[in-house]
Amino acid sequence: MIPNIIAPYLQEHHGVLHVGDHSVMDLRERFGSNLFVFSESQITENVRHLQRAYQAHYPRFRIMYASKACSNLEILRHMVSLDCGIDANSGGELFKARHIGVNPERVVYNGTSKSVDEVTQGVLAGIRAFNVDSISELKRIGDVARRLGLTANVMPRVIPGVLGGTVAGFETGHVGSKFGMPFEDLPEVARVLREYPCLKFRGFHCHVGSQVVRTEAFSSAMRNVVAEMVRFGRETGFMADTMNMGGGLPIPLVPEGTMPAHRDGSPLPEDVQALMRGTISIPDVAAETAAAWRAAGADPADFDVFIEPGRSVIGTAGILLSTIEARKTRPGGVDWLLSDCGFNTMPETLWYDWYYHVVAGNRAREAADTAFRLGGPLCDTGDSQHDETGRGRLPNVRWLPKNTRIGDCLVVLGTGAYCIEQQSNYNGRPRAAAVIVRSNGVVEWITRRETYEDLIARDFGARRAP
Numbered sequence: 043m044i045p046n047i048i049a050p051y052l053q054e055h056h057g058v059l060h061v062g063d064h065s066v067m068d069l070r071e072r073f074g075s076n077l078f079v080f081s082e083s084q085i086t087e088n089v090r091h092l093q094r095a096y097q098a099h100y101p102r103f104r105i106m107y108a109s110k111a112c113s114n115l116e117i118l119r120h121m122v123s124l125d126c127g128i129d130a131n132s133g134g135e136l137f138k139a140r141h142i143g144v145n146p147e148r149v150v151y152n153g154t155s156k157s158v159d160e161v162t163q164g165v166l167a168g169i170r171a172f173n174v175d176s177i178s179e180l181k182r183i184g185d186v187a188r189r190l191g192l193t194a195n196v197m198p199r200v201i202p203g204v205l206g207g208t209v210a211g212f213e214t215g216h217v218g219s220k221f222g223m224p225f226e227d228l229p230e231v232a233r234v235l236r237e238y239p240c241l242k243f244r245g246f247h248c249h250v251g252s253q254v255v256r257t258e259a260f261s262s263a264m265r266n267v268v269a270e271m272v273r274f275g276r277e278t279g280f281m282a283d284t285m286n287m288g289g290g291l292p293i294p295l296v297p298e299g300t301m302p303a304h305r306d307g308s309p310l311p312e313d314v315q316a317l318m319r320g321t322i323s324i325p326d327v328a329a330e331t332a333a334a335w336r337a338a339g340a341d342p343a344d345f346d347v348f349i350e351p352g353r354s355v356i357g358t359a360g361i362l363l364s365t366i367e368a369r370k371t372r373p374g375g376v377d378w379l380l381s382d383c384g385f386n387t388m389p390e391t392l393w394y395d396w397y398y399h400v401v402a403g404n405r406a407r408e409a410a411d412t413a414f415r416l417g418g419p420l421c422d423t424g425d426s427q428h429d430e431t432g433r434g435r436l437p438n439v440r441w442l443p444k445n446t447r448i449g450d451c452l453v454v455l456g457t458g459a460y461c462i463e464q465q466s467n468y469n470g471r472p473r474a475a476a477v478i479v480r481s482n483g484v485v486e487w488i489t490r491r492e493t494y495e496d497l498i499a500r501d502f503g504a505r506r507a508p
Contacts, residue, residue, distance in 0.1 A: 045508070049084050049155065049455075051084045051479075052361070056409065057408075058403065058406060059401065059404075062083075062483055064483075066361075066404070066451050068377045069363060073487075074475060074491060075363055075365040075382055076365075076382060076387055077477065078360055078361070078363075078457065078477070079477055080117070080356075080476065080477070080478040080488070081360075082478055082479060084186055084482045085356060088358065089105065089121070089126060089465035091324060092105060092355065093124075094107070094127075095325040095471075096349065097146055098328065100330075100332065100342050104148070104346070104347075104348055104350045105348070105350075106126065106128045106148070107126045107352070108131075108289050109129060109130055109352075110129075110131045110460075111458075112459060112460070112462055114488050114489055115138060115142055116478060117356065117488070118139065124306065129150050129289075129350040130150070130151050130152065131151075131153050132160065133157070133163050136149065136164060136167065146168045146169045147168075149167070150169065151169055151171070152175075152247075152350075153175065154221060155175075156182070161182055161183050165192050166190065171196060171244050171461075172194060172195065172196050173197050173247040173286060174197065174223075175221065177223065177227055177231065177234065180196060181238075184238030184350050187238070193240050195242050196242065196243060196244065197244050197247045197286055198223055198231050198243050198246055199223060200223055200267055201216065201221070201222040201224050201248070202248045202249075202250060203216065203217065203225075204250055204263045206250045206251030206253075206254035206255075206256060206290060206424075207255060207256045209252075209394045209396075210252045211394050212252035212253055213326065214249045214250065214340060215249060215251055228274055231459045232274070232277075235280060241342040243281075245271065245286070245345070246286070247285075247286040249350070250263050250288060252289070253290070253293070253353065255292050255317060257323070260287075260290075260327050260330070261329050264338070266338075268338035268340050269338040272302075272323075277377040282345065283346060284348070285342075286347075287349050287350075288349065289329065289349060289350040289352055289354070289391050291322065291351055291353075292317070292354065293357040293358050294320040294354055295316075295397050295398070295456055295461075298362045302399075302440075304434075305376065305413045305437075305438055305439045310434065310436075318397055357456050359458045360456075360458025361453055362387065362398075362453070362461065363451055364381045365382050365449065367448065369447060376414060376439055377414050379442070379446060380419065381416070381419070382420075383418055383454065384425040384468075384469075385418065386418075386465060387473075388461050389460075389464040390460060390461075392442065393434050395435035396429065397436060398454045398457060400442070400452050400454050401442075402443050402450050403450075403452065405445065405450065411441065411444065412441065412442060412446075413439035413441060414442055416428060419471070420469050420471075467497055468494075472493060474491065475490055476489040
């Protein structure tokens with residue numbers, strides 16, 4: 043029996059990994075490779091776990107699901123059915139939220155570079171709040187709202203001044219990042235709010251980062267931001283009714299009790315291991331952030347309180363099925379396994395040295411005791427799932443059963459977040475399909491597989507005769 047592999051919906055039967063009652067081999071045969079598979083029941087449990095933890099301390103609490111993690115319409119619909127709102131990060135994500143009929147009062151709009159057209163969409167829709175990233179954006183929203191004769195709800199995104207201890211590209215809570223406004227900008231925020239009566243101040247927004255594994259990062263951020271919110275209201279008269287605490291809660295990237303290592307057995311750096319474990323107590327985060335509110339002079343019960351989880355609600359609920367297409371033996375070295383899945387489907391492996399745990403889905407009872415180099419189909423040396431850089435942030439091999447061979451089904455865990463959104467057509471490869479296993483066991487398409495015709499559909503050259 044394989045160990046707990048991140049999510050309880052994944053089980054082993056007769057040596058094959060199953061999603062509910064469906065074997066990964068059957069799913070791959072029926073729907074093709076590459077294939078994303080989501081578990082509706084796991085999405086539900088992830089959301090409910092957050093709701094239980096936060097509602098115990100924040101009576102007026104709501105999840106604003108970060109749709110950038112996965113904005114498939116069926117995923118969005120299910121989030122809304124669980125009483126979540128939507129955090130949109132572009133005009134396209136706002137369009138998707140409106141397309142499925144989300145109540146505008148349950149939509150917040152993030153982003154550093156909102157165009158006039160995008161701001162206009164949000165003002166016309168009457169969304170709950172723009173998370174305002176800069177003074178210039180605040181003025182732009184004011185100009186658009188004044189021109190339209192409408193009111194726009196705004197929540198300045200302030201920099202909490204903390205480090206989350208995560209991947210450098212995921213750190214958003216310090217003054218060196220591109221996000222948000224320092225507290226020193228707040229007097230100018232008050233001046234702009236007075237200049238534009240069409241702007242309705244609702245409160246503050248902040249964000250620490252993604253895959254943040256330090257509880258104190260969240261509590262320190264709230265202590266800083268709530269204190270500023272109290273001071274801002276006292277000094278300017280602009281009183282908040284809402285606080286958006288952002289996202290960043292982590293997920294486990296490796297099975298419990300498992301930690302990848304290099305071929306010689308040497309361990310990965312401690313900070314990398316902490317990110318891979320992704321262990322944090324959600325109830326503790328909720329309790330400690332609420333205590334930070336009170337320490338800063340505010341009662342969280344007096345405010346509408348939002349969080350913006352993405353990876354933490356959808357990441358573990360998705361897996362990716364791929365196929366081994368080739369195996370190479372190198373004299374005196376480590377054998378290579380080459381699959382049909384590359385960084386065109388999992389870009390974070392290249393961008394952030396991100397680790398996705400891989401198991402042989404049809405060899406679930408066999409010990410993963412043999413070192414392989416694991417590569418994808420792309421014409422890049424960096425298209426691999428082990429360390430090619432020498433930085434040591436990934437293991438230099440992957441461990442799979444010795445008899446892993448061509449045709450085997452590789453199951454990549456924890457791919458529910460960001461993979462679908464970040465896919466590309468690099469090397470002329472159609473983007474993958476996705477299905478969802480409903481809570482009643484029924485499997486449904488949620489994204490069709492792209493065709494070669496899709497690759498040329500937007501090219502004007504496709505209209506010319508050969």
